[in-house]
């Protein structure tokens with residue numbers, strides 16, 4: 363029996379709906395396994411901007427810092443006309459959390475369930491054996507421009523005699539690369555021991571440095587095989603032969619793009635959870651932020667249509683990585699698999715003969731499966 367605290371930031375769009383189901387799962391786990399779980403509900407994103415004028419307040423950052431983990435929903439977006447000159451944007455909450463807590467390693471597992479093979483645009487023969495995990499660098503790169511700049515600041519578009527110009531900077535330090543590459547090798551040791559490092563070393567200096575550091579780190583892991591591939595080739599291999607991958611490590615923007623693509627191997631982006639981990643230890647694991655990789659989907663907000671699975675699997679990752687509750691995490695994953703195998707789907711999954719249910723019913727069925735002995 364443990365005593366844990368989690369800060370919940372449901373965010374915008376479908377964030378609150380899917381987070382509600384994920385939270386229900388966490389509370390059910392606490393009940394079944396007799397853990398004490400204290401929940402702090404706080405605002406982030408548009409709701410926080412409306413209430414407090416900032417995407418995330420100092421007080422909320424402090425509450426997060428005092429918790430064992432953060433459960434996050436989704437963030438964004440402002441309508442285009444409001445965005446144009448906005449200096450406060452909902453995404454700043456996420457950039458602030460990632461940067462301030464140094465969440466440099468973003469884990470995104472892709473493991474298609476056999477019962478969802480027919481939901482994927484790929485033929486089942488291409489999916490067989492696929493079980494990979496992305497380690498996306500999350501605290502630097504193009505998302506942050508210059509080191510001294512404000513994270514998530516509105517991009518600078520400037521007027522020159524040639525017309526308008528805009529600059530984004532891709533900067534990585536040796537330390538920033540090394541820590542995420544090490545995290546990837548550590549993960550590979552406990553898996554199939556293959557690291558694929560993805561870069562664009564035929565064009566970018568930051569990628570040449572990245573490769574050099576992968577070579578250096580690899581020396582410490584003689585049992586792990588590694589390879590370098592270019593990001594464009596990786597995009598191609600992800601659909602041609604996804605089972606060739608085990609651990610894929612890459613910089614921030616490449617990881618953002620490739621993980622949305624890879625999500626379709628599972629049938630829907632609504633299936634993929636993530637864990638953002640840093641250096642700080644929590645009482646039984648690593649302090650982290652856990653969120654679905656999908657966005658706020660404002661087009662289906664409040665309609666009970668969003669797939670809660672990614673959020674629920676993020677809660678499972680929270681149990682495993684920040685609370686050290688491995689058995690409980692496995693139980694949640696098994697409950698999700700059971701409901702999927704029983705044929706229940708949300709509308710994002712287009713499949714013949716599927717039993718289509720809403721966000722709440724999907725969550726309820728997963729919680730019920732968890733409670734079954």
Ligand code: IPM
Nearest residue numbers: 437438453456618655656657
């Ligand atoms: C993600 C999201 C974010 C990102 C957005 C909301 C800024 O797409 O977590 O993948 O690009 O990192």
Ligand code: MN
Nearest residue numbers: 618619622655
């Ligand atoms: Mn993304």
